[in-house]
Amino acid sequence: MKITVLHGQNHKGSTYNITRLFLDKLAGENTEIVEYYMPGDTPPACIGCCNCFVKGENQCPHAEVVQPVVRAIQEADLVILASPCYVLGMTGQLKTFLDHMGYRWLPHRPHPQMFCKIGLAVSTAAGAGAKKVTKDLRRHFFNWGIPRSYGYAKNVGATNWEMVPAKKKARIEQEVSRLAVKILKKQGKVKPGLKTKVIFKLMGLMQKSSDWNPTDREHWEINGWLNGKNPW
Numbered sequence: 749m750k751i752t753v754l755h756g757q758n759h760k761g762s763t764y765n766i767t768r769l770f771l772d773k774l775a776g777e778n779t780e781i782v783e784y785y786m787p788g789d790t791p792p793a794c795i796g797c798c799n800c801f802v803k804g805e806n807q808c809p810h811a812e813v814v815q816p817v818v819r820a821i822q823e824a825d826l827v828i829l830a831s832p833c834y835v836l837g838m839t840g841q842l843k844t845f846l847d848h849m850g851y852r853w854l855p856h857r858p859h860p861q862m863f864c865k866i867g868l869a870v871s872t873a874a875g876a877g878a879k880k881v882t883k884d885l886r887r888h889f890f891n892w893g894i895p896r897s898y899g900y901a902k903n904v905g906a907t908n909w910e911m912v913p914a915k916k917k918a919r920i921e922q923e924v925s926r927l928a929v930k931i932l933k934k935q936g937k938v939k940p941g942l943k944t945k946v947i948f949k950l951m952g953l954m955q956k957s958s959d960w961n962p963t964d965r966e967h968w969e970i971n972g973w974l975n976g977k978n979p980w
Contacts, residue, residue: 749776749935752824753783754817756831756842762872763832765909766902769921770828770870773928782820786841789817793844800851804963814848822861825935826868827894829885833873838881846888854944855951857967858893860979863940866931867897872904893948893979896938900927940980948978 751774755764771781791810799807808814821827831838838846851857867889871881882899889897902920906912912920940948955968968974 749774749778749825750780750823751775751782751826751828752820753781753828753830754821754842754845755783755785756829756839758785758788758841760909761832762902762904762906762909762912763830763870766872766900766920766924767828767830767870769924770868770900770928773925774826774931782824784817784820786839786845789813790841790844791848794847794850800848801856802961802963805851805857808848810848814845817845818849818852821892822859824865826866826931827889828868828870829888830870831881831885833871833877833881836877836880838871838884849888849892853891854893854947855954856961856964858948858979860971862893863895863944863980864936864938865894865896866934866938867894868927868931869897869899869901871900872902874905874907875903878902890944893940893944895940895944895980896934898927898931900924945978948973 751771753767755767757763775781791813795809797809799809805811805815829842831842834840852859867886869882869885871878878901882901886897886899900923904912904916952968952973955965956974959965971977971979973979
């Protein structure tokens with residue numbers, strides 16, 4: 749199994765340590781793990797030029813930074829998006845990268861490989877907000893075409909991992925172990941659900957009836973999606 753992790757922070761706090769717990773539980777003898785840390789691996793902010801949509805992703809002024817990460821996501825079996833909660837949302841660093849993935853959303857040019865993956869969103873907060881973060885991150889998974897995703901959100905009641913009580917850490921490890929087992933059982937067995945299939949078909953109808961973006965339409969034509977072929 750290949751796992752690609754996008755850490756929405758550079759410091760090794762609660763979100764980082766819980767993500768490491770997941771990796772420890774999920775990793776096997778042949779597991780390959782690729783990790784990116786924000787902001788070190790974050791591209792500059794999207795400038796709204798729309799080149800990725802209209803001219804192709806390689807025409808993005810930040811393609812040199814963005815595309816290696818995109819390829820790692822596409823090649824992974826499991827994609828993990830991990831972000832602590834900052835002011836009831838994901839970190840700005842992670843959002844900056846995700847903005848560059850807009851062209852890969854279902855209405856535009858979803859990659860065929862995305863429809864067989866699993867996503868995992870991880871977030872922690874000292875107080876409220878972690879569940880909102882995982883919900884937002886799972887929305888990105890869905891719009892990339894990933895058919896099955898899980899969220900792990902935790903109010904740790906502390907501003908750093910060292911301050912989290914030992915009993916709470918033990919409960920977290922138990923919860924992580926149970927969720928890791930679920931993920932491993934689903935590995936290689938996930939298929940898009942009805943919602944994904946319906947939206948994909950609607951996007952196909954939109955591509956058939958619209959010529960505003962030839963780059964998007966060509967992507968759908970090359971994959972055979974306008975002639976009834978499916979990516980799953």
